[in-house]
Amino acid sequence: MAQSLFSSSWYRVSGLQPRLRGQARIHRQRFRRRIWYVLEDQQNGKFHRLSSAANLAVALMDGRRSMEQIWDMVGQKAGDDPPTQDEMILLLSQLHAADLLQTELPPDFTELAERSAKTARSNVMSRLKNPLALRMPLWDPDRFLEATAWLVRPIFTVYGLLAWIALVISGLVVVALNWGALQAAAGGQLMSAGNLAMIALAYPVVKALHEAGHAYAAKVFGGHVHEFGLMLLILVPAPYVDATAATAFASKWQRIVVSGAGIMVEFGLAALAAIFWASAEPGLAREIAFSVMLIGGVSTLLFNGNPLLRFDGYYVFMDWLEIPNLATRANRYVGYLVQRYAFGLTQTENPSHEPSERVWLFFYAILAFIYRIVLSLGIALLIATQLFFIGVLLAILTLSTTFVIPAAKMLGYLFSSPALHNKRRRALTVSGAALALCVILVGLLPLPYATVAQGVVWLPGEDEVRAGTAGIVTEFMAADGASVAAGAPLLQLEDAGIAARRAVIDARLAELSLRYEALQFTDRVQAAETLQQRDHVAAQRRDLDTREAALLVAARAGGRFIAVGPNLVGRYVRQGELLGYVVSSEDPIIRVVIPQSEVDLVRARTDGVEVRYSFDPGTALPGSVTREVPTGQNDLPSLALAARAGGDIAVTHSADGTPVALERLFVIDVTTKRPEGLLAYGARAYVRFDHGAEPVYQRLQRAVRQTLLRVFGA
Numbered sequence: 001m002a003q004s005l006f007s008s009s010w011y012r013v014s015g016l017q018p019r020l021r022g023q024a025r026i027h028r029q030r031f032r033r034r035i036w037y038v039l040e041d042q043q044n045g046k047f048h049r050l051s052s053a054a055n056l057a058v059a060l061m062d063g064r065r066s067m068e069q070i071w072d073m074v075g076q077k078a079g080d081d082p083p084t085q086d087e088m089i090l091l092l093s094q095l096h097a098a099d100l101l102q103t104e105l106p107p108d109f110t111e112l113a114e115r116s117a118k119t120a121r122s123n124v125m126s127r128l129k130n131p132l133a134l135r136m137p138l139w140d141p142d143r144f145l146e147a148t149a150w151l152v153r154p155i156f157t158v159y160g161l162l163a164w165i166a167l168v169i170s171g172l173v174v175v176a177l178n179w180g181a182l183q184a185a186a187g188g189q190l191m192s193a194g195n196l197a198m199i200a201l202a203y204p205v206v207k208a209l210h211e212a213g214h215a216y217a218a219k220v221f222g223g224h225v226h227e228f229g230l231m232l233l234i235l236v237p238a239p240y241v242d243a244t245a246a247t248a249f250a251s252k253w254q255r256i257v258v259s260g261a262g263i264m265v266e267f268g269l270a271a272l273a274a275i276f277w278a279s280a281e282p283g284l285a286r287e288i289a290f291s292v293m294l295i296g297g298v299s300t301l302l303f304n305g306n307p308l309l310r311f312d313g314y315y316v317f318m319d320w321l322e323i324p325n326l327a328t329r330a331n332r333y334v335g336y337l338v339q340r341y342a343f344g345l346t347q348t349e350n351p352s353h354e355p356s357e358r359v360w361l362f363f364y365a366i367l368a369f370i371y372r373i374v375l376s377l378g379i380a381l382l383i384a385t386q387l388f389f390i391g392v393l394l395a396i397l398t399l400s401t402t403f404v405i406p407a408a409k410m411l412g413y414l415f416s417s418p419a420l421h422n423k424r425r426r427a428l429t430v431s432g433a434a435l436a437l438c439v440i441l442v443g444l445l446p447l448p449y450a451t452v453a454q455g456v457v458w459l460p461g462e463d464e465v466r467a468g469t470a471g472i473v474t475e476f477m478a479a480d481g482a483s484v485a486a487g488a489p490l491l492q493l494e495d496a497g498i499a500a501r502r503a504v505i506d507a508r509l510a511e512l513s514l515r516y517e518a519l520q521f522t523d524r525v526q527a528a529e530t531l532q533q534r535d536h537v538a539a540q541r542r543d544l545d546t547r548e549a550a551l552l553v554a555a556r557a558g559g560r561f562i563a564v565g566p567n568l569v570g571r572y573v574r575q576g577e578l579l580g581y582v583v584s585s586e587d588p589i590i591r592v593v594i595p596q597s598e599v600d601l602v603r604a605r606t607d608g609v610e611v612r613y614s615f616d617p618g619t620a621l622p623g624s625v626t627r628e629v630p631t632g633q634n635d636l637p638s639l640a641l642a643a644r645a646g647g648d649i650a651v652t653h654s655a656d657g658t659p660v661a662l663e664r665l666f667v668i669d670v671t672t673k674r675p676e677g678l679l680a681y682g683a684r685a686y687v688r689f690d691h692g693a694e695p696v697y698q699r700l701q702r703a704v705r706q707t708l709l710r711v712f713g714a
Contacts, residue, residue: 007085013092014071018101019063026055027248031322032354040248041100045226047247048098049324053083054091063102067092135240137229145219152216156257164268171271174278183652185290195291202291206269207238210304213261214312218243221254252319259315263305270296308364308371323357330365333358342434343427345419373402381707442700446693451602454647455592455670456638457683463557465580468550471495473568473579477552480563484555484582491568491579493551498544505541512537559584562681581681587671590623590685591637593649596664597706603628605691611672614684623672623687632664640684647684 023043029036037055039048050058053074060070067088075082083091095101154160175182215225223245231240246258273292280286303309307317310327318326332351339345352358376398384391410431414420420427471493478490512534519527555561563580573579590611594602609623635658641647642659650662670687 005084010085014068016067018061018103021100024100038248135231137227139228140226141228142224142226149219156220167271168267171274174274178278198291206295210262210265211239211241213265214243215241217258217261218246255319256316259312262312266296266300308368330361333361334365342430344423443697449691449694451598451689453592453594453687455590455685455687458589458591459681467573467577469547470575472572478561484561486558488555491553498548508537555582590670592668592687593665599666602689606689607692608690610688612686621672623670626671627669629667632666634660
């Protein structure tokens with residue numbers, strides 16, 4: 001149904017002769033082949049985007065033309081898509097609310113007071129919606145930036161960009177080369193009191209340089225920066241600047257540089273800190289460099305550089321996509337989809353101007369909503385570990401502003417909105433059905449539930465072939481891959497020192513025997529001592545015989561012989577060194593590690609076990625639990641289970657450099673059928689412990705309870 005050009009309220013404004021106030025400036029920009037206009041209020045630094053028709057109407061507001069004349073002129077130039085009178089009234093009301101209009105009417109001081117109070121309430125609500133970032137303006141730095149901009153102007157050139165890229169790449173190379181040492185440092189000192197204090201001291205300095213990057217970028221490209229202040233970001237003081245003047249820049253690349261300047265500064269600082277950390281001796285300076293790396297790298301990726309939060313990365317992403325007001329329009333687009341297709345409101349305005357925008361708007365709204373909730377609750381949980389009541393208040397505030405308040409507004413809209421006057425029953429029915437469906441899906445519908453863990457093919461101790469003594473491998477007595485019986489010879493070692501040692505011992509034994517025979521009737525005391533010496537040397541001879549016998553390495557169990565490598569012949573091996581395996585034809589053992597958070601569920605509610613080998617994930621084999629270790633450990637059975645090797649266990653390094661798991665692990669042995677072909681020791685396997693069916697609500701309840709137990713112990 002086409003929207004009417006005329007409005008019953010037009011007579012109230014048709015005779016007005018408005019004009020823009022002197023502080024208003026209009027800037028022209030291009031987004032996705034469409035021309036947009038930005039109306040800047042130079043008095044308060046706010047910006048308002050206008051369509052081409054709205055810009056034409058605003059340009060005609062000179063204080064002499066009436067709204068009737070302006071509407072006629074805009075309609076003639078708009079062609080087949082003229083603005084309606086309701087749209088002109090809406091534009092007029094928005095300009096009036098922004099205090100950008102002057103008319104011949106005397107000012108309504110009561111209305112001005114109400115508008116001021118409404119603005120104050122809006123500012124308070126915006127702070128409550130974002131309690132983790134409270135701002136306090138302190139200083140106008142524009143003159144200082146104007147006087148010092150020449151110092152940094154060479155940075156904002158192609159050569160400056162190339163130098164920054166080279167610096168960041170160098171830092172990444174250093175991090176890659178020292179990754180193990182960085183992990184060890186993070187595991188040993190990340191959450192220590194000293195390191196947290198160091199981060200708290202370094203954070204404001206890094207953020208000051210970050211904000212200086214924004215300010216100078218805006219100034220170099222001709223913008224003004226009139227506000228510098230402090231912001232309490234998660235209760236930590238940090239400086240900020242208002243560089244919104246970049247919104248008016250015509251070039252999207254200039255806007256991107258201003259928005260991304262802080263990110264570039266932090267990445268550059270992190271790269272410099274990494275290079276210094278890798279070459280410095282342990283001490284205070286090295287600890288400061290480590291803190292700068294964390295701030296400039298990790299926090300930038302999670303916060304400033306993340307486009308799902310309305311920080312620097314968001315504005316870079318928005319200008320790169322050329323979708324102005326991305327977050328606002330994304331939320332409006334989801335609302336439009338609900339109103340248009342669920343409630344049947346055919347006259348609802350689509351905030352998407354092009355089909356290519358719709359996918360971005362839809363998925364951005366969903367992903368940003370989820371990320372914001374997870375991040376806010378995670379921060380609240382982190383704060384609660386140190387400041388319990390503040391963390392709980394933040395969690396309650398997050399849940400209220402995310403769910404409770406929007407739900408209350410939605411109820412008010414459903415029961416009282418004039419837009420639903422002839423669609424209210426459908427809207428209530430659809431909303432009720434959607435709510436009931438969510439309750440059923442989350443709280444009532446049992447869904448398959450299982451724990452999937454990784455393990456490795458594990459061989460019993462008797463399946464390992466180890467050198468019984470040190471020596472040089474001279475030959476294979478059994479071919480690699482051959483089937484052997486228990487006791488069959490596998491490898492022959494050689495130790496030339498054994499023969500020489502045996503000759504010396506034999507000569508010594510003969511000497512002691514002759515001496516004993518000579519003394520046993522003449523000097524019984526000396527004879528007894530000689531006999532003890534002979535027994536001692538005889539024991540050495542028996543040990544030597546044992547070592548000589550160990551030079552022939554034999555299988556302790558029957559099976560298929562697999563050598564650790566083809567180049568063993570001629571190599572010196574130490575006693576106890578692994579030489580190969582004798583893999584039996586019995587069912588293999590999978591040694592599985594279960595995180596502490598899931599071990600109770602695996603032990604108490606396992607209805608079945610299923611194993612899939614990494615080299616054949618399409619084949620599922622039945623399994624059974626044969627052994628459980630009752631106590632937890634942080635040691636890994638195999639480094640193949642570590643995250644850096646493709647596993648799913650996060651590891652750090654102990655004081656002696658040994659890799660250990662961050663979370664306590666429990667070991668469970670699972671026996672399964674042997675696959676076709678050769679099964680390599682240490683191969684990764686995926687083990688699924690089936691727990692039957694359970695609603696999502698019960699899983700969430702268990703996860704919340706485990707989190708509270710782990711963090712607070714209650």
